[in-house]
Amino acid sequence: MSERAIEQTDFTNRPLCLSGRGVTKIFGLGDKRTVAVDHVDFDFHEGEFVSIVGESGSGKTTLSKMLLGLLNASEGEIFFQGKPRDISTGRKKKEYWKGIQAIFQDPFSSFNTFQKIDTVLLDCINMRGGKHLPKEKKIEMMTEACGFVNLKFAELTNKYPFELSGGQMQRLMIARIFLLRPRILLADEPTSMVDACSRATILDMLLNLRDEIGMTVIFITHDIGLAYYISDTVYIMEHGKFVEFGKADEVILNPQAAYTKRLISDVPKIHEEWDLSTVDLLSQK
Ligand SMILES: Nc1ncnc2c1ncn2[C@@H]1O[C@H](COP(=O)(O)OP(=O)(O)OP(=O)(O)O)[C@@H](O)[C@H]1O
Numbered sequence: 323m324s325e326r327a328i329e330q331t332d333f334t335n336r337p338l339c340l341s342g343r344g345v346t347k348i349f350g351l352g353d354k355r356t357v358a359v360d361h362v363d364f365d366f367h368e369g370e371f372v373s374i375v376g377e378s379g380s381g382k383t384t385l386s387k388m389l390l391g392l393l394n395a396s397e398g399e400i401f402f403q404g405k406p407r408d409i410s411t412g413r414k415k416k417e418y419w420k421g422i423q424a425i426f427q428d429p430f431s432s433f434n435t436f437q438k439i440d441t442v443l444l445d446c447i448n449m450r451g452g453k454h455l456p457k458e459k460k461i462e463m464m465t466e467a468c469g470f471v472n473l474k475f476a477e478l479t480n481k482y483p484f485e486l487s488g489g490q491m492q493r494l495m496i497a498r499i500f501l502l503r504p505r506i507l508l509a510d511e512p513t514s515m516v517d518a519c520s521r522a523t524i525l526d527m528l529l530n531l532r533d534e535i536g537m538t539v540i541f542i543t544h545d546i547g548l549a550y551y552i553s554d555t556v557y558i559m560e561h562g563k564f565v566e567f568g569k570a571d572e573v574i575l576n577p578q579a580a581y582t583k584r585l586i587s588d589v590p591k592i593h594e595e596w597d598l599s600t601v602d603l604l605s606q607k
């Protein structure tokens with residue numbers, strides 16, 4: 323079997339970060355009714371790297387939007403740090419959003435085209451309450467964040483996001499997360515734009531960041547090989563339901579659900595595709 327990027331850790335006794343009971347989303351009515359997410363239960367712990375794996379249309383993005391508080395659940399309840407999540411007012415929602423950040427499939431859509439990179443990073447420092455820090459301190463923090471993802475801050479000042487390559491842009495997104503230090507990072511296929519080599523680098527950066535700031539990472543993918551490479555825990559999603567979940571090793575080396583077995587057999591040469599031993603981590607420009 324393929325190599326894994328991390329040791330298998332048991333998170334079941336760690337404090338809860340985000341949980342759900344019976345979480346459901348139904349779109350439309352009558353003939354147009356779609357049950358996109360169907361009574362799912364989950365417990366994501368502090369510092370845990372969780373992958374949600376499923377094919378197109380299985381409900382992954384719909385669930386992410388409910389976790390982010392961008393979409394209301396039709397049924398069920400979401401818990402944040404063990405208590406029912408309350409985002410019923412604008413102020414409470416803002417407070418919740420301080421703790422959760424998302425990175426999406428297309429890095430180009432994540433940045434304001436007319437905002438220089440310095441401004442993008444400065445905004446992160448300001449959002450974390452660093453508005454009144456001296457300029458030198460802010461530059462030091464931005465330099466550190468860029469260094470973490472192997473970008474050179476001095477070369478980025480005065481540039482616009484569209485002047486970066488796709489891979490550099492993905493790394494800039496991770497530098498933002500480094501500065502924002504959320505409790506939860508939700509990443510919906512963040513590596514889809516980059517080649518296999520940069521993909522490994524980005525995933526390893528996410529893992530390093532998890533270790534550095536202890537955040538919970540919820541990684542959404544249809545690639546079970548990727549999930550195996552990077553996660554502590556995997557949830558397998560089919561037609562809006564979790565058909566299987568558990569430690570990545572257990573689920574992927576000993577799958578029980580027919581659907582999981584099929585996803586694994588659809589990755590014919592899992593170990594060859596994910597032999598990352600030749601990848602020089604964090605060294606790409
Ligand atoms: N706003 C919406 N209105 C109606 N139906 C929707 C809406 N958003 C999603 N759906 C339906 O819900 C189901 C799940 O969609 P979702 O986008 O969550 O899947 P996904 O697992 O993220 O797929 P992909 O891997 O392609 O991104 C699909 O059948 C989709 O058509």
Ligand SMILES: [Mg+2]
Pocket residue numbers: 382383384
């Ligand atoms: Mg999706």
